[in-house]
Amino acid sequence: MVKISYLFSIVTALSFTVGCQSTTTVNETQTSSSNSSTFEWKLPKGVYPPKVPDDNPMSEAKVELGRHLFYDTRLSANQEQSCSSCHLQAFAFADHNKVGIGSTGAHSLRNPNSLTNTGYYTSYSWANPALDTLERFIVLPIIGDDPIELGVTEEMQPEVFARFENNETYQNMFKAAFPDIENPIKLEFIVKALAAFNRTLNSFNSPYDKYLAGDANALTPAQQRGHDLFMGERAECFHCHDGIHFSDSTANEKSFQNVQFFHNIGLYNVDDEGSYPEGNQGLYEITAKNTDKGKFKAPSLRNVAVTFPYMHDGSMATLQEVIELHSNGGRDIQSGENAGMGTQNPFRSDFITRKDFTQQEKDDLIAFLHALTDNDFITDPKLSDPFNNKGF
Ligand code: HEC
Numbered sequence: 539m540v541k542i543s544y545l546f547s548i549v550t551a552l553s554f555t556v557g558c559q560s561t562t563t564v565n566e567t568q569t570s571s572s573n574s575s576t577f578e579w580k581l582p583k584g585v586y587p588p589k590v591p592d593d594n595p596m597s598e599a600k601v602e603l604g605r606h607l608f609y610d611t612r613l614s615a616n617q618e619q620s621c622s623s624c625h626l627q628a629f630a631f632a633d634h635n636k637v638g639i640g641s642t643g644a645h646s647l648r649n650p651n652s653l654t655n656t657g658y659y660t661s662y663s664w665a666n667p668a669l670d671t672l673e674r675f676i677v678l679p680i681i682g683d684d685p686i687e688l689g690v691t692e693e694m695q696p697e698v699f700a701r702f703e704n705n706e707t708y709q710n711m712f713k714a715a716f717p718d719i720e721n722p723i724k725l726e727f728i729v730k731a732l733a734a735f736n737r738t739l740n741s742f743n744s745p746y747d748k749y750l751a752g753d754a755n756a757l758t759p760a761q762q763r764g765h766d767l768f769m770g771e772r773a774e775c776f777h778c779h780d781g782i783h784f785s786d787s788t789a790n791e792k793s794f795q796n797v798q799f800f801h802n803i804g805l806y807n808v809d810d811e812g813s814y815p816e817g818n819q820g821l822y823e824i825t826a827k828n829t830d831k832g833k834f835k836a837p838s839l840r841n842v843a844v845t846f847p848y849m850h851d852g853s854m855a856t857l858q859e860v861i862e863l864h865s866n867g868g869r870d871i872q873s874g875e876n877a878g879m880g881t882q883n884p885f886r887s888d889f890i891t892r893k894d895f896t897q898q899e900k901d902d903l904i905a906f907l908h909a910l911t912d913n914d915f916i917t918d919p920k921l922s923d924p925f926n927n928k929g930f
């Protein structure tokens with residue numbers, strides 16, 4: 539994995555805006571409109587499509603290929619797993635295991651993210667600014683060896699790709715998805731098709747969306763109160779979980795900049811000096827800067843009621859625990875190897891303060907989070923397993 543420092547990416551982002559804003563703008567607009575005109579996004583009015591890289595324009599054929607690959611165990615070395623083994627539609631493409639468990643049984647340190655509206659993020663993984671497109675990220679679960687997920691190492695690639703080359707249906711699907719490429723059954727194009735499918739995992743039909751669209755009765759009175767709290771200065775959730783994506787690290791095809799943010803919410807403080815458990819300290823793993831300890835991307839909260847357990851390491855089982863953390867301004871752990879006063883973590887964001895929510899406020903916040911569940915998304919046949927357990 540290429541690790542570049544956080545500082546380096548900030549500098550690049552800044553020089554981008556100052557130096558060549560007008561050129562960038564023009565390019566982006568052209569790309570977006572040409573992509574949009576040939577691909578029907580099916581997004582609600584007012585919601586812009588995600589950014590799409592110039593070299594991977596969207597097409598129906600590519601999305602359909604990506605969907606097949608996403609659900610196909612042929613894409614793991616030992617044919618035990620597919621992407622959908624850790625990203626299940628019924629759980630908004632997250633997993634109910636605390637951490638990812640790969641095709642060989644290896645455990646990762648991190649909880650599999652929900653892929654709800656994943657095309658809109660400005661960084662991928664829980665904390666890595668260098669992984670700034672789906673194309674850059676998706677190669678990792680396929681070939682990564684620390685930990686092994688699908689386990690398609692360089693030596694295994696010919697064997698794995700042959701499974702697709704020897705299958706007529708796949709030959710035709712690859713040809714339709716990449717008509718200008720002579721032999722597209724290669725890692726690069728597998729990743730591109732998967733990225734295109736991932737950009738269609740869009741969820742904008744929750745009760746909250748109906749409320750936004752003008753249906754005043756879409757939220758219950760408790761959800762309405764929870765909404766007002768969430769969006770206000772008392773609970774302060776919206777600072778990091780902002781906008782229609784409920785995450786500050788998002789952009790769309792009209793955005794000029796890819797702004798990335800990482801925050802410490804006081805989940806741990808194992809040494810009284812702000813450390814998180816070793817090897818899983820978020821942005822710090824990339825930058826080695828003390829002040830980056832415990833900083834992670836604020837995940838979208840759409841469909842959060844079905845994506846438990848929570849946090850980068852799955853260490854919170856319920857939304858109640860999350861709300862307790864915010865009520866206390868961090869999480870104190872009394873005993874065990876991770877014991878420590880998260881409420882005293884020196885690197886906590888300024889927004890993470892003791893709020894002492896009343897029981898009613900806690901219940902209302904949780905009720906609001908439940909209003910972000912989009913049942914159409916988690917049952918949409920177009921996003922479901924195309925093999926229907928039959929295969930081809
Ligand atoms: C063994 C379980 C497992 C498999 C298989 C797997 N993933 Fe993941 N996925 C994870 C975990 C764990 C993370 C969090 C990674 C991290 O932050 O270190 C993740 C993160 C992601 C993200 C980043 C989302 C975000 O918000 O940053 C995307 C996109 C993704 N996976 C797509 C895929 C695709 C596509 C495949 C198939 C090629 C796949 N995954 C296979 C476990 C898995």
Ligand code: HEC
Pocket residue numbers: 768773774775776777778779800801802803805832833834835836837838839842845847848849850851857860861864887889890903
């Ligand atoms: C300072 C920024 C910030 C604020 C303010 C904030 N969050 Fe978060 N939130 C995060 C980050 C970062 C994570 C992931 C932290 C981690 O894994 O270590 C997170 C995780 C979560 C999760 C778990 C999501 C998942 O998929 O695992 C929930 C639920 C959540 N926040 C709800 C809230 C609520 C409700 C509020 C307001 C009371 C709030 N947050 C305020 C940054 C913030």
